[in-house]
Amino acid sequence: MASFSSGNLRIVEQKATSSLSNAQKTFNRLSKKIAKQREQLGAWKTTVPLYQEKYVREFDPLLQSFDEHRVELVHIFDRLYADKIFSKTDRTKLQHLICAMAADLLDSGDHEELKEIYNRYSGSDYDAEEEQDNQEIRSMMESMLGVELGDDIDMRTPDEVFDHVSKQLYEKLYQDVPDMEHQAPSHSSRKKSAKVSAREARLQAEAQQVSQSIREVFRKLASTLHPDKEPDPKERARKTELMQRANSAYSNNDLLSLLELQLEIEQIDQAAVNSISEDRLKHYNKVLKEQSAELQQELDMVEMSFRAHFDFSPYGALSPTMAFTMLERDIAQIRQDIAGLKDDVELLQDPKNLKKWLKAYKIVRRPVFELDPFFGMP
Template sequence: MASSSGNVRIVEQKATSSLSSAQKTFNRLSKKIAKQREQLSAWQTTIPLYQEKYVREFDPLLQSFDGYRVQLVHLFDRLYADKIFSKTDRTKLQHLICAMAADLLDSGEHEELKEIYNRHSGSDYDAEEEQDNQEIKSMMERMLGVELGDGIDMRTPDDFIDQISRQLHEKLHQDAQDFENPPASRSSRKKSAKAMAKEARLQAEAQQVSQSIREVFRKLASTLHPDKEPDPEERARKTELMQRVNSAYSANNLLALLELQLEIEQIDQAAINSISEDRLKHYNKVLKEQSAELQQELDTVEMSFRAHFDFPPYGALSPTMAFTMLERDIAQIREDTAGLKEDVESLQNPTNLKKWLKAYRIVRRPAFDLNPFSGKF
């Protein structure tokens, strides 16, 4: 039977023997794919749970937190012209107004703050946002080597990630087609004998790889085809198994096909151990491609999660870490909200605000800092 992790591997048959290079590569790729599957499954399980907790606990606190920040923007704007404030005080007030207003506007809400932001910044929020949008778009196009088009909106993370994923998929598909069917202008050129031999070798390898997977599929289909089974219960079992076979074959999932062979005892561990070197070469090529596809899927899922929930684009992140950080953020924003509530009440008095401004220092805050203030009011 296959292991619970789904990790098909070749086992050394004698204490004195050692695995060949191809066998070691097979085991390494099989282990890597099993780990990638576990990571992908963990994200797929975690994301809806994280979303539910975020909506139920964090989002209401964030709305309350932002509500008090909106009140502070209006409060600072209203008190800005008060004669009690010096030129330095007003500079600090403008920094606070612009920082909070921009942060609130970046969330896609509180459109009424644009006029205040524009007046105190001496700029135009919409023009700045469009410029930022174009700069980020250009950067992503250079990094990924794709054209994102004019309609993409960097303010909508899910749509942005979907478009990037679609563009990358189309590019990979086109690259594969170009490799198999070179453009006429390129294919019409006279090729050297070495180039022709290499192309023929690659085509032969690709055909052999496809044939290797097809052979496993045919063996499974021959054994499991439900139309040949008279017993109703056994026919139902084989129908379910055949659906898994078809799904694995259509996904080019060699390991899943081998796992099914082990599951139905069509082969045993001895058969896995004795896979020929030539066959292993083909299998390893399939596994490398499968691992690369899984990694791309993992990267897309994680990138979408980071963008949707405002995680930094870089740095270690796992489902467990994400939940731990959410618990921390819930505790922090609850504390910050309580502090802001007190500040809104206290700073209505210009004298209190002037005292606070005396200690306030304008600093460049981190890009992902939730609270725009360097210290608690």
């Protein structure tokens, strides 16, 4: 049997002097696009568990160690704050450092013992500030996305927020369709024009033809692959696996996979693909467009969920390869940061060393999104 790989399905020019029709070119373009989308989706589905495993095994313990050393520094700064060696300017810098570092550590959801220190140096209340921030973020998201986020949604957990928003957007999308029927009852009672009726009839006929095209391909496959008619055990097992693929493709309206299966089992050949009629290509292209749109939507959802879960920016290009490269970079960087923090913890316990160190430190009023507590530090 001839070898076959996904993405090979395309119409080829039969003669050097001939050219493909617009419908044939569209078929090839959509086939190539779907093959690429499948590859991207497969890469993401492979990457996510591998990334999760590496993140938990390597990066997460380093992050915990990093935070533990920062907690030590907060306590060192707190303990030495009242030392007479420090000037008013020194204490202002220490106050800024303590508040910034304590807030960042508290924002991670751990280190509750730092609340008292933060509240004492900030002159505020961390819980009250967090609640206000959550309300502002909630209001902004509700306004921008047109959804409702209940008070029980924890705004500090991106996965929970993302899942809740996605569910509401999905429900709203499909609720808008019946709602539109009730927006203008006077129009629904009007007699449809001949033009409108003809258009609706044409769209309905096209939909039936599209469905019929998929059904015909599936029936041809089923007639050949039905395992109950196969006496040989090995061949029956092979046909069972192929039939399962055909059933899955049919249930998902995956025309391309059905056609690829036909090529794989040599039910059709390249000549048959080349000679698909223009009318049938029109129906096939409609199905492939819908399939490509669904694949793109699934790709977007997988990538959005990944970005939210692992705290990637919602903007900018991102691929599975890029994600792993960035994780390797972050692991190397945090190891360097931990080594530096260990030196700081040992060095800055001496008030004299801390005073020298503070002399070079400059307070920078950071934007809200800047979370690095050592931002502005020499």
